[in-house]
């Protein structure tokens with residue numbers, strides 16, 4: 001698969017002039033409210049007849065600039081920036097779902113998404129249908145007239161299951177249901193969601209885009225590819241049927257939930273966006289090298305990285321994401337105790353959560369992110385006591401491998 005160069009494109013949208021100082025970068029408009037010349041203009045803006053900022057819970061120039069840069073890169077219909085990945089997920093599903101509707105998904109999900117589905121949404125009468133999303137017939141059989149979305153993560157965190165996106169999209173579309181995917185683990189510089197039939201893309205920009213772990217953020221990217229006349233909830237939204245999701249989200253849900261991105265975060269995430277492609281190539285390249293090297297160590301029982309040819313998802317991963325499917329891998333040691341000793345012995349690699357920081361980060365998911373789930377739930381989510389999750393940073397492969405070896409032997 002050909003690797004595209006995005007470095008130029010990531011920088012290409014200029015900040016609209018005139019600016020009194022001719023600033024090169026978009027300033028942080030650290031403002032809540034905006035002033036109007038006349039009451040008539042105010043009326044027009046507040047009633048949506050004129051498009052201007054009026055309150056920063058709804059829109060802000062610095063955040064809008066970040067949204068527009070993403071929009072230009074992915075060629076989307078609408079991009080909405082929220083204050084975390086979970087805010088993006090909750091805003092998207094409060095827009096899509098209704099009491100009595102169901103979501104068809106898998107139990108191999110990011111922990112908070114799982115909890116949002118089975119605890120938060122369930123209390124509003126929304127049913128969560130877990131099925132094997134790698135199986136087209138089973139997935140099709142789970143969908144009915146009350147299905148509001150088929151939802152998947154492009155690479156499950158931390159289980160690393162990879163679904164066939166075009167297959168899932170075809171299954172969903174055949175039943176007039178939108179396909180929603182969390183693409184956090186593979187940035188849009190290597191993989192364009194719309195090319196694989198994803199209608200609504202969700203990104204925790206906290207991760208790859210922020211880069212240096214500077215700020216939380218989430219994106220809802222609407223490709224305008226689904227005809228919402230098929231949705232019993234969104235068909236009555238007063239706009240063209242392709243725009244119904246975006247309209248409902250921007251004119252209602254996002255305002256009411258109040259989790260819009262702050263201008264400070266948007267500024268930092270815009271900077272992160274500019275180095276995204278370069279950081280990704282370096283970090284994912286190192287990740288592949290380390291995955292290969294880790295396989296040769298007798299203490300390491302299993303390495304899970306979909307860029308390794310013996311991985312069960314290698315072919316589909318390569319088709320969708322190319323040679324470098326992300327900068328996160330997991331590996332298994334003999335026991336939970338071995339995992340803890342190993343973590344405690346590390347000198348360079350940091351014990352921390354988060355993904356795709358500039359620094360390499362390591363965590364034992366079963367005792368931390370999944371620590372409050374019951375052992376049965378962990379089994380259902382395929383989170384093992386022997387598994388370590390490793391997010392590869394900008395350090396060299398040699399330095400990282402040396403640290404791993406000394407920690408295993410120490």
Ligand SMILES: *Cc1c(COP(=O)(O)O)cnc(C)c1O
Pocket residue numbers: 083084085086087110113153157182184185204205206207216217218355
């Ligand atoms: C981190 C993460 C989220 C949530 O993002 P936050 O910004 O922490 O709310 C959602 N999905 C995936 C796959 C993630 O890794």
